[in-house]
Amino acid sequence: MNAISPTLAKMHGRKVTVHYGSKQALFDVDLDVPERMVTALIGPSGCGKSTFLRCLNRMNDVIDGCKVGGEITLDGQDIYDPKLDVVMLRARIGMVFQKPNPFPKSIYDNVAYGPRIHGMAGTKGELDEIVRGSLEKAGLWKEVKERLDQPGTGLSGGQQQRLCIARAIAVSPEVILMDEPCSALDPIATAKIEELIDELRENFTIVIVTHSMQQAARVSQKTAFFHLGQLIEWGDTEQIFTSPKDERTQGYITGRFG
Amino acid sequence: MDHARLKRPDLSEARIRGRYAAERRFRFYGQFAVGLAIAMLGVLLFSVCSKGYSAFYRAEIALDIMLDPAVITPDGKSDADTLASADYQGLVKEALKAQFPEVTSRGDRKNLFNLVSNGAGNSVRQAVLADPGLIGSTQRIWVVAADDMDMLAKGFIKRDLPESERVVSDTQIGWYDKLDAAGQLRTAFNAVFLSAGDSREPEQAGILGALMGSIFTMLVTVLLALPLGVMSAIYLEEFAPKNRVTEIIEVNINNLAAVPSIVFGLLGLAVLLGVFGLPRSAPLVGGMVLALMTLPTIIIATRAALKAVPPSIREAAYGIGASPLQVVSHHVLPLATPGIMTGAIIGLARALGESAPLLMIGMVAFIVDVPHWPTDPATVLPVQIYLWADSPERAFIEKTSAGIMVLLAFLISMNAIAIFVRRKFERRW
Numbered sequence: 001m002n003a004i005s006p007t008l009a010k011m012h013g014r015k016v017t018v019h020y021g022s023k024q025a026l027f028d029v030d031l032d033v034p035e036r037m038v039t040a041l042i043g044p045s046g047c048g049k050s051t052f053l054r055c056l057n058r059m060n061d062v063i064d065g066c067k068v069g070g071e072i073t074l075d076g077q078d079i080y081d082p083k084l085d086v087v088m089l090r091a092r093i094g095m096v097f098q099k100p101n102p103f104p105k106s107i108y109d110n111v112a113y114g115p116r117i118h119g120m121a122g123t124k125g126e127l128d129e130i131v132r133g134s135l136e137k138a139g140l141w142k143e144v145k146e147r148l149d150q151p152g153t154g155l156s157g158g159q160q161q162r163l164c165i166a167r168a169i170a171v172s173p174e175v176i177l178m179d180e181p182c183s184a185l186d187p188i189a190t191a192k193i194e195e196l197i198d199e200l201r202e203n204f205t206i207v208i209v210t211h212s213m214q215q216a217a218r219v220s221q222k223t224a225f226f227h228l229g230q231l232i233e234w235g236d237t238e239q240i241f242t243s244p245k246d247e248r249t250q251g252y253i254t255g256r257f258g
Numbered sequence: 259m260d261h262a263r264l265k266r267p268d269l270s271e272a273r274i275r276g277r278y279a280a281e282r283r284f285r286f287y288g289q290f291a292v293g294l295a296i297a298m299l300g301v302l303l304f305s306v307c308s309k310g311y312s313a314f315y316r317a318e319i320a321l322d323i324m325l326d327p328a329v330i331t332p333d334g335k336s337d338a339d340t341l342a343s344a345d346y347q348g349l350v351k352e353a354l355k356a357q358f359p360e361v362t363s364r365g366d367r368k369n370l371f372n373l374v375s376n377g378a379g380n381s382v383r384q385a386v387l388a389d390p391g392l393i394g395s396t397q398r399i400w401v402v403a404a405d406d407m408d409m410l411a412k413g414f415i416k417r418d419l420p421e422s423e424r425v426v427s428d429t430q431i432g433w434y435d436k437l438d439a440a441g442q443l444r445t446a447f448n449a450v451f452l453s454a455g456d457s458r459e460p461e462q463a464g465i466l467g468a469l470m471g472s473i474f475t476m477l478v479t480v481l482l483a484l485p486l487g488v489m490s491a492i493y494l495e496e497f498a499p500k501n502r503v504t505e506i507i508e509v510n511i512n513n514l515a516a517v518p519s520i521v522f523g524l525l526g527l528a529v530l531l532g533v534f535g536l537p538r539s540a541p542l543v544g545g546m547v548l549a550l551m552t553l554p555t556i557i558i559a560t561r562a563a564l565k566a567v568p569p570s571i572r573e574a575a576y577g578i579g580a581s582p583l584q585v586v587s588h589h590v591l592p593l594a595t596p597g598i599m600t601g602a603i604i605g606l607a608r609a610l611g612e613s614a615p616l617l618m619i620g621m622v623a624f625i626v627d628v629p630h631w632p633t634d635p636a637t638v639l640p641v642q643i644y645l646w647a648d649s650p651e652r653a654f655i656e657k658t659s660a661g662i663m664v665l666l667a668f669l670i671s672m673n674a675i676a677i678f679v680r681r682k683f684e685r686r687w
Contacts, residue, residue: 062576064500091579101570103589113588114578164574171578 010035010205016070018051025051029231031224038206040220047226049209053177057093058086091118094168098180100160102152107144110152114171130170138166139196158189178208194219213253217241225249310659316448317403317411321353324396346379375402377462405460405653455626460653465664467628471541471636478545479609487556495564496586515554522551523615538620539635547615552605559601563594595683603676613640639665
């Protein structure tokens with residue numbers, strides 16, 4: 001494996017294991033997430049890539065009977081440290097989900113919710129500025145600036161997903177986790193999101209789970225291939241797609257299984 | 259593959275016709291069931307309203323009453339107390355004697371006085387208190403007729419029955435007809451029914467006491483059951499660990515919903531009255547008992563409503579860094595409110611119509627005063643309806659039905675409030 005120098009990595013995973021009840025879903029995963037890059041997690045269904053993603057902001061805590069082992073650090077700090085406040089962690093690591101899930105509130109309130117609960121804006125003007133900036137970064141501002149008071153659920157699927165991205169970046173997280181963000185979208189909406197991910201890379205560290213290998217090849221700089229709960233191989237995207245070391249990776253990216 | 263042996267769907271006419279016929283039949287069963295339910299509800303409402311509407315008006319008799327100063331202000335003082343406590347019923351009787359001078363025997367006079375209610379003096383008192391200047395003059399005042407005359411006026415007493423089989427005698431009917439012919443009889447809106455407490459005299463009995471009792475009881479029930487039920491449900495659904503203990507609690511809540519209501523009444527009698535010594539017949543205790551009875555319904559409905567909130571909303575909120583309390587109070591609870599309100603309506607409607615547990619804590623007592631506070635003795639609408647249904651006088655039949663009308667009106671307005679709240683929180687996805 002080609003190691004990345006530790007100073008560059010934003011997050012480290014060491015011997016990460018996950019059990020759902022008695023079933024083990026992840027086996028000793030060692031993975032580094034480099035800063036200001038897009039890391040793609042690929043692999044067939046049920047391989048544990050989403051499970052690993054949800055370990056990174058402790059979303060698995062919400063699931064009953066889920067036990068996480070090993071060590072995951074953010075800027076060198078253990079995120080499973082019992083003294084660490086999980087709410088603050090999730091403010092630093094945002095998440096975008098598979099299905100667009102805007103709150104049944106106005107577009108404005110969707111984006112403003114995070115800044116409000118984290119006390120990021122003192123005045124209405126500051127809040128307006130955050131909302132506008134987030135929607136601009138998510139490439140949605142032009143489309144919705146005339147109807148910020150209308151429900152976010154009234155937007156199209158692609159717009160909803162960009163709204164969810166705007167909602168995530170409104171709290172200025174350091175890392176954004178994306179769980180198959182384009183799986184419910186048409187190709188045009190997908191292209192827009194991919195373009196957006198490429199822009200966001202300048203300011204954010206991004207981890208994206210995707211089923212589409214083309215997508216992984218297009219948007220990511222690092223790719224990790226998961227299979228049956230194990231991390232088989234990870235490295236530069238170009239290397240994974242052109243000269244994979246493991247034959248299972250080779251098999252998957254050439255479409256022989258998965 | 260051998261094409262000839264491949265099974266094809268049966269596309270024959272007969273099959274399609276059969277399927278259409280089955281669908282038509284099924285739809286007909288549904289329409290029949292809905293029609294039958296509406297018809298039964300219609301019959302019920304019609305029978306109640308057609309029997310009950312007559313309780314909202316009453317027969318009144320006009321009498322020329324001599325407002326004798328010797329009776330009203332015997333010792334010359336005309337302060338409010340003296341005016342209020344004078345024997346106006348006596349003046350009404352004098353007026354009747356003057357109207358029918360031919361009636362002299364003791365027994366006949368008693369029958370004559372029975373034309374008017376023994377509350378008839380109240381109308382005279384009101385007239386005098388409104389204008390004490392009337393004292394000394396003779397005034398034509400409308401007074402309340404007795405319930406038998408009321409029934410006669412409304413046609414509930416058959417004149418063609420033999421005299422021995424009706425409550426009014428031929429002579430009384432004669433007097434009644436004379437008054438009627440002289441224009442001294444009318445029917446007017448029965449304000450007493452809506453403004454007085456219970457009475458043994460049907461024409462003086464009102465629903466307000468029971469209505470206030472029900473309002474106070476429901477207030478106590480809502481204030482106890484809704485917050486307790488919703489908080490318990492939120493804790494059990496969102497925060498409690500899923501283990502043996504919570505499982506046992508869950509099973510027992512479900513069991514509690516099936517406990518007969520009278521058992522809650524016994525609990526109230528033994529614990530609330532017996533151990534804590536709370537007042538008998540009080541809406542406070544009634545409300546507490548009904549709150550206990552309603553709790554499981556509200557808890558179960560609230561948990562179902564919380565479960566129905568899509569997990570994606572919870573994840574979205576957690577993903578931004580909302581705390582568990584913020585997730586519940588900002589997102590889950592507002593979205594569950596319509597469902598919670600539906601559960602609350604069902605629970606409270608049942609509590610409003612409940613009488614058995616209230617019998618156990620003494621809310622079945624005969625109470626004349628209208629309660630002004632949840633600790634005042636009171637009865638509730640269903641118990642009042644039961645008490646009237648049990649009374650022998652003919653005039654209580656219409657009161658019973660009118661009581662049901664008031665109960666239904668209360669129920670509908672309570673539901674309207676809940677539906678309003680539900681609408682307010684209903685969101686399109």
